[in-house]
Amino acid sequence: MNDTVTTEDRDFATRARDNQAQRTAGLRRSYDFIVCGAGASGSVIARRLAESPEVHVLLLEAGGSDEADSVLNPALWPTNLGSKRDWGFLAAPNPHLKGRALSLSMGKGLGGGSSINVMVWARGHRSDWDYFAAEAGDPAWGYENVLDIYRRIENWQGAPDPRFRGTGGPVWVQPAADPSPVAHAMLDAASDIGIPVFDHPNGRMMEGEGGAAISDMLVRDGRRHSLYRAYLHPWLDRPNLTVLTGAMVRRVVFDGRRATGVEFLRDGQVTTVGATAEVVLSLGAIHTPKVLMHSGIGDREELARVGIPVRQHLPGVGRNFQDHVSFGCTWEYAEPIPPRNSGSEATLYWKSRPDLDAPDLLFCQVEFPVPSDRTAARGVPAHGWTMFAGLAQPVSRGRLRLEGADPSAAVTVDTNFLSDPTDMTTARACIEICRALGNAPAFRPYVRSEAMPGALTGDALDDYIRDAAVTYWHQSCTAKMGRDAMSVVDGALRVYGVDALRVADASIMPRVTTGNTQAPCAIIGERAAEAIRQSHKLRPRSARSASGLRGSDIEAADERAVLAPVGRP
Incomplete structure (x- = not known):
């Protein structure tokens, strides 16, 4: 720095x-x-x-x-969530997420x-x-x-x-500097399952079906460059x-x-x-x-x-109203690997169905565990990484409603996440790709085991998706x-x-x-x-x-x- x-x-x-x-x-x-x-x-x-x-x-x-x-310190970005630098919006309880009310940081x-x-x-x-x-x-x-x-x-x-x-x-704009070995492992895992890898994510990769790359970041001389x-x-x-x-x-x-x-x-x-x-x-x-x-x-x-x-x-x-919805999948490290840079250095965009000509899924690797309020109860490893992956093109639509004529009154945000059945179908495919990536041979030197979700199917998988769903903060x-x-x-x-x-x-x-x-x-x-x-x-x-x-x-x-x-x- x-x-x-x-x-x-x-x-x-x-x-x-x-x-x-x-x-x-x-x-x-x-x-x-x-x-x-x-x-x-x-x-x-x-x-x-x-x-x-x-x-x-x-x-x-x-x-x-x-x-x-x-x-200004890239590694400390999570400490801003819920602080005075965050509006701290809370969405209305969502029946499609089993009544959960998600936080919407801005x-x-x-x-x-x-x-x-x-x-x-x-x-x-x-x-x-x-x-x-x-x-x-x-x-x-x-x-x-x-x-x-x-x-x-x-x-x-x-x-x-x-x-x-x-x-x-x-x-x-610069590529993440000296990325973690698990970031490189994610690119190798993508290649293992047939997803192309690119030198950077803001060129040919986003003109076609998608791919994987080390993330581009707004960091200059080791400091956030907002x-x-x-x-x-x-x-x-x-x-x-x-x-x-x-x-x-x-x-x-x-x-x-x-x-x-x-x-x-x-x-x-x-x-x-x-x-x-x-x-x-x-x-x-x-x-x-x-x-x-x-x-x-x-x-x-x-x-x-x-x-x-x-x-x-x-x-x-x-x-x-739209936002990207994520469903975190987590793996336990064989040995602790400290996060580098912002702790999110590799990204991937891909398709839930082979007939698509553009990606409808978004994957960001996070080099530490990121459970939701509900999935935390399933057991979170002390040291691990998360595939923070979800819907890049959701079909569900939400809306905002005023709570009064006074401008100081709050506003109700009904996100309506996963209200359209198409999004649930896409979410299942997203989890499947996550598990294929995290369990690929490229991660074997670094991972002890898959922490969640595991090999769930049917109603159990749908329950996990609804429990795991969180926002990408892309309102x-x-x-x-x-x-x-x-x-x-x-x-x-x-x-x-x-x-x-x-x-x-x-x-x-x-x-x-x-x-x-x-x-x-x-x-x-x-x-x-x-x-x-x-x-x-x-x-x-x-x-x-x-x-x-x-x-x-x-x-x-x-x-x-x-x-x-x-x-x-």
Whole structure:
């Protein structure tokens, strides 16, 4: 690990700290753009908009700083789960999981999920992006254009591969460094059972049937390199960017059909700030639809149920909830093998049926035991590894429901996992492949025995699946992009029926991407920023001429004005 701090680093840290202290101490009454949420998409958008020096950008984040060892030390990521950096959502009891109520961790703080996750960089499959393009009616969402964006934003540290990898972008991506022998054993086991092995997982491997590879990770010099660190942190000394933490967005403010600002809660005080150009919601697949509904945008029956006046009837808000569901299978080590890096260094995508032309299963090897609340009772080895494997393309769909008209009220998340019988069929195939991998000859030097599930069949296997099911923390699709009656945003991510409001986060996915979602969220952020820049004719960052945005001409006295609170909750 490189702990060297240069004079240049210290100088920048001082400039950034002083600049943000000045900006947040004297908030403007309005900004050109307000971005809500500093996660994997919001960090990208705020940076890209702030690259135009003639506009002023406000980024609101409910959580706090990422300056903590639990965030920056890759090995400590599990300690963030259930902490103050986790929203700690709890799903409704699910009858399809024998009444279990699963925890749904989501990142709270600068970087969002990219500051508490396992740091895996997984681009999604070719078929995902082509599906997005078809749903949006916009070829710019298609695979070839998205591949070009990935090449542009990556700073790839592995073996050169110019067809698939880029080297000049802000996102430092590297293969897991010096992987554990069990990670290599997983690749050998995949080969043993006929699954191809690739040099990295973000190229040819995800253009066809799938395969296995050492994971790509957002780790730089031994430290987490979140999307906040990649995009936004280097821009904190800029005079046109304000990053306000501890600011919980409650609702969007409108003048007729036009979004004109947001209402947020900070230090017990409710405040409104204006947006002269646009508001962008990047709050994640639970809070984004929640804020939309509290702003009067959603299904009219759902809004009427809790007494919220309807501004725009969009029945898809809060519907179409998706997530990857995992069923852990565990083996006991013959001798203890300490985890390396994040403890998850090998990944695999494959098919539950041979007739498929794209993977529908996702496998992440975890180098320590990961039982569910129920499977822990079956006996967990003190030392072992887990195949954290599950449904990459689930068929079941869930939804969100408000618990009241007050924005501070909670939201009910009905995941509806395994409600569609197809998902149970796929889950059985997933377990079968897990067991074939873990019991392959490649693991014999490292494994004493299979701890769970063992050779279960029939109802016993189904019981195990329902007991083992947990989330991958890839919540998505609750404000989907498309052109049908259940779509919430168009191909430019504009919310239907209102002006100056966009959604840009995993909510807009028509279906969850095949794999971890932070890399696709970076693409969503890039595509949103590109659409906004084109819409407002923003100039490149070298240009100093005015963009024509009304907020750019705010007088200096107004720029220094502190916002007036509108009340207390």
